[in-house]
Amino acid sequence: MKLLLRLTIAYLLIFSLHAEGQTPGDAKMKSFIDALMKKMTLDEKLGQLNLPGAGDIVTGQASNSDIAKKIEQGKVGGLFNIKSVAKIKEVQKLAVEKSRLKIPLLFGMDVIHGYETVFPIPLGLSCTWDMQLVEKSARIAAIEASADGINWTFSPMVDIARDPRWGRIAEGSGEDAYLGSQIAKAMVKGYQGNDFSKGNTIMSCVKHYALYGASEAGRDYNTTDMSRVRMYNEYFPPYKAAVDAGAGSVMASFNEIDGVPATANKWLLTDVLRKQWGFKGFIVTDYTGINEMEAHGIGDLQTVSARALMAGIDMDMVGEGILTTTKKSLQEGKSTLQQIDKACRRILEAKYKLGLFDDPYRYCDEKRATSEVFTDANRKAAREIAAQSFVLLKNKGNILPLKKSGTIALIGPLADNRENMPGTWSVAANFSKAISVLDGLKEVAGSNVKIVTARGSNLDQDSLFEERAGMFGKSLHRDKRPADVILKEAVDIANQSDVVVAALGESAEMTGEASSRSDIEIPAIQKDLLKALLKTGKPVVLVLFTGRPLALKWENDNVPAILNVWFGGSEAGSAIADVLFGDVNPSGKLSTTFPQNVGQVPLYYNHKNTGRPLPEGQWFQKFRSNYLDVSNDPVYPFGYGLSYTTFTYGDIKLSNASLKGNQKLTASITVTNSGNTDGKEVVQLYIHDVVGSITRPVKELKGFQKIDLKTGESKTVTFTISPDDLKFYAPHSVNDYDLKYDWEPGDFEIMIGGNSRDVKIAKINWTK
Numbered sequence: 001m002k003l004l005l006r007l008t009i010a011y012l013l014i015f016s017l018h019a020e021g022q023t024p025g026d027a028k029m030k031s032f033i034d035a036l037m038k039k040m041t042l043d044e045k046l047g048q049l050n051l052p053g054a055g056d057i058v059t060g061q062a063s064n065s066d067i068a069k070k071i072e073q074g075k076v077g078g079l080f081n082i083k084s085v086a087k088i089k090e091v092q093k094l095a096v097e098k099s100r101l102k103i104p105l106l107f108g109m110d111v112i113h114g115y116e117t118v119f120p121i122p123l124g125l126s127c128t129w130d131m132q133l134v135e136k137s138a139r140i141a142a143i144e145a146s147a148d149g150i151n152w153t154f155s156p157m158v159d160i161a162r163d164p165r166w167g168r169i170a171e172g173s174g175e176d177a178y179l180g181s182q183i184a185k186a187m188v189k190g191y192q193g194n195d196f197s198k199g200n201t202i203m204s205c206v207k208h209y210a211l212y213g214a215s216e217a218g219r220d221y222n223t224t225d226m227s228r229v230r231m232y233n234e235y236f237p238p239y240k241a242a243v244d245a246g247a248g249s250v251m252a253s254f255n256e257i258d259g260v261p262a263t264a265n266k267w268l269l270t271d272v273l274r275k276q277w278g279f280k281g282f283i284v285t286d287y288t289g290i291n292e293m294e295a296h297g298i299g300d301l302q303t304v305s306a307r308a309l310m311a312g313i314d315m316d317m318v319g320e321g322i323l324t325t326t327k328k329s330l331q332e333g334k335s336t337l338q339q340i341d342k343a344c345r346r347i348l349e350a351k352y353k354l355g356l357f358d359d360p361y362r363y364c365d366e367k368r369a370t371s372e373v374f375t376d377a378n379r380k381a382a383r384e385i386a387a388q389s390f391v392l393l394k395n396k397g398n399i400l401p402l403k404k405s406g407t408i409a410l411i412g413p414l415a416d417n418r419e420n421m422p423g424t425w426s427v428a429a430n431f432s433k434a435i436s437v438l439d440g441l442k443e444v445a446g447s448n449v450k451i452v453t454a455r456g457s458n459l460d461q462d463s464l465f466e467e468r469a470g471m472f473g474k475s476l477h478r479d480k481r482p483a484d485v486i487l488k489e490a491v492d493i494a495n496q497s498d499v500v501v502a503a504l505g506e507s508a509e510m511t512g513e514a515s516s517r518s519d520i521e522i523p524a525i526q527k528d529l530l531k532a533l534l535k536t537g538k539p540v541v542l543v544l545f546t547g548r549p550l551a552l553k554w555e556n557d558n559v560p561a562i563l564n565v566w567f568g569g570s571e572a573g574s575a576i577a578d579v580l581f582g583d584v585n586p587s588g589k590l591s592t593t594f595p596q597n598v599g600q601v602p603l604y605y606n607h608k609n610t611g612r613p614l615p616e617g618q619w620f621q622k623f624r625s626n627y628l629d630v631s632n633d634p635v636y637p638f639g640y641g642l643s644y645t646t647f648t649y650g651d652i653k654l655s656n657a658s659l660k661g662n663q664k665l666t667a668s669i670t671v672t673n674s675g676n677t678d679g680k681e682v683v684q685l686y687i688h689d690v691v692g693s694i695t696r697p698v699k700e701l702k703g704f705q706k707i708d709l710k711t712g713e714s715k716t717v718t719f720t721i722s723p724d725d726l727k728f729y730a731p732h733s734v735n736d737y738d739l740k741y742d743w744e745p746g747d748f749e750i751m752i753g754g755n756s757r758d759v760k761i762a763k764i765n766w767t768k
């Protein structure tokens with residue numbers, strides 16, 4: 001009888017928790033945190049909101065550092081970018097042995113595209129269009145980071161970017177909201193798994209919320225300003241997708257929105273993120289994001305700290321505005337205890353979920369640190385993933401793949417450099433272990449190939465520019481000889497070889513944070529080198545390093561083969577060799593448009609039509625939306641990428657030409673490998689909503705499938721489309737400006753193809 005009663009009570013408890021969307025685990029967590037918070041002083045609560053920089057921590061000396069004192073006083077909630085189990089353990093020990101309440105610290109890091117095993121920069125990774133690989137890269141990054149003491153990563157970065165001048169375009173997944181959303185989900189899943197119980201998953205932090213990628217003129221940290229319609233339809237989806245996938249934390253961005261910096265923007269942080277999207281985790285500022293609001297001009301440190309807290313910020317990165325001013329704000333009624341309690345609870349919840357209260361050292365296992373980091377298996381995966389990220393932009397006369405015989409002249413400032421291979425934001429990388437192009441070619445070429453190499457040119461004529469572009473230990477080892485001597489040496493070896501591989505482009509730090517450029521061409525000195533190499537009459541393959549879409553009109557017109565390799569990570573050189581020699585057939589597709597020149601920027605595939613569109617295939621017409629001096633076309637459109645084989649598309653077959661209500665449409669197409677090599681193709685589905693209550697993009701990506709096709713093989717690819725795929729945010733009623741997410745009946749064009757430009761089209765009508 002007693003048992004029955006207990007079971008009934010347990011059942012009722014579980015049932016009532018579920019009714020509120022809570023699990024028994026949530027209830028346990030709540031009572032644990034309730035009890036802990038009862039013991040906490042105001043100072044200790046504010047301490048949990050503090051995420052200082054960890055600059056002065058050296059192994060063996062942690063206890064003497066300034067940070068140590070703060071940790072012991074309970075004034076620190078977490079630290080970031082400290083590397084190694086030894087150091088992290090030492091610091092954690094201070095928190096759990098020396099501070100009054102023994103609350104463990106969070107340890108964050110910018111694990112952006114891998115840990116010691118480095119994967120392609122995110123822009124490159126997005127060009128794989130392979131969500132399993134994307135997830136796998138995040139999974140491996142989480143395993144390595146968690147083995148080395150880290151439990152929180154400041155990734156994924158999901159900012160939509162349409163301006164290649166912006167250096168941080170390298171850190172995101174390109175220009176498209178749909179592709180970006182799929183990647184955001186895959187990354188969160190890869191980092192976090194289904195829960196944190198295994199100890200080899202880490203908490204993700206979606207950033208930079210929001211619209212950071214839309215900074216004016218592509219200048220970093222600059223103002224953003226956009227309509228709500230554009231925000232919701234074109235920039236918000238990847239953040240929301242990451243939140244829906246369960247991301248544990250969100251980072252506020254540096255930029256302003258509607259005149260209020262994101263860090264103090266209550267509409268953004270609370271109304272949209274928490275109320276509309278149901279985000280339950282914690283929000284951290286970006287690096288000194290609160291203090292910077294003084295320069296933005298919205299108040300002194302006390303004012304901006306109070307505004308941040310009120311807007312919904314939970315944790316203050318580096319600046320300590322919240323730590324140092326909130327007591328005063330409380331006394332003056334500018335902040336409330338409730339705000340502090342809410343934020344403190346969210347930080348404690350994250351620590352609880354990560355299992356740190358059970359075992360503060362659960363991410364500090366020396367054995368794992370030595371056996372699970374930079375393993376052969378992880379490196380092999382990185383090599384495979386890197387090869388999938390490369391985009392073959394041109395291959396005239398099938399110069400590629402290279403034969404494994406004869407003499408290859410490998411030339412360029414990036415030919416024999418390891419430090420730059422991992423790319424920007426590779427905090428945990430060991431540069432000396434990265435594989436250069438020369439290393440990779442030697443490894444893969446075999447004994448019948450002779451490789452000769454020369455620099456050919458420096459990265460840039462201007463040594464100061466080159467210094468700025470070689471920060472964080474990523475030197476290009478500038479050659480001090482006169483430019484003509486360096487060039488002549490290269491031309492001489494080119495003349496003696498069968499083929500020239502020119503490893504040129506940008507250095508790793510020419511993109512990334514605060515690395516904006518107003519000129520997005522290959523530096524002039526490298527272009528001169530390329531011209532001289534072409535003049536030899538030898539076949540030239542441009543292996544192009546870049547972290548952004550470059551303006552490649554001249555190169556596309558003059559260089560027979562171009563393989564865009566981004567920054568491929570620690571195994572880049574091997575992967576480049578795999579593709580150059582045809583051991584791997586390239587299959588990457590661009591996730592951003594490559595313009596003809598910087599004046600066309602922003603140039604993106606899913607633009608609006610305007611009232612005066614230029615008829616397709618034309619250049620100039622007076623009183624049309626175009627330029628006098630350049631056509632509207634890109635050099636390479638979104639979704640573009642060649643293969644060593646060719647793919648032929650049949651016509652679209654639709655299940656119905658007219659549909660009603662919640663019916664589903666299937667659109668199929670047969671794709672044939674019509675060339676001589678097995679290969680992979682990314683089949684892309686675009687939809688155009690022909691008439692809307694608001695103007696609609698000329699097309700929008702709504703699905704894709706990456707398929708393997710053997711030579712001569714055909715496969716039918718089928719997309720299932722439901723009204724959900726037609727939805728967009730709009731007032732949907734002339735008298736109401738509140739945005740609603742819905743679809744509108746009418747005509748739609750269904751487009752399928754191998755890139756956003758070359759598509760087959762079918763038309764349907766869908767009524768409600």
Ligand code: BGC
Nearest residue numbers: 081110154207208286287513
């Ligand atoms: C960047 C963030 C990064 C943070 C911590 C900031 O400067 O904007 O993306 O996560 O630093 O390193």
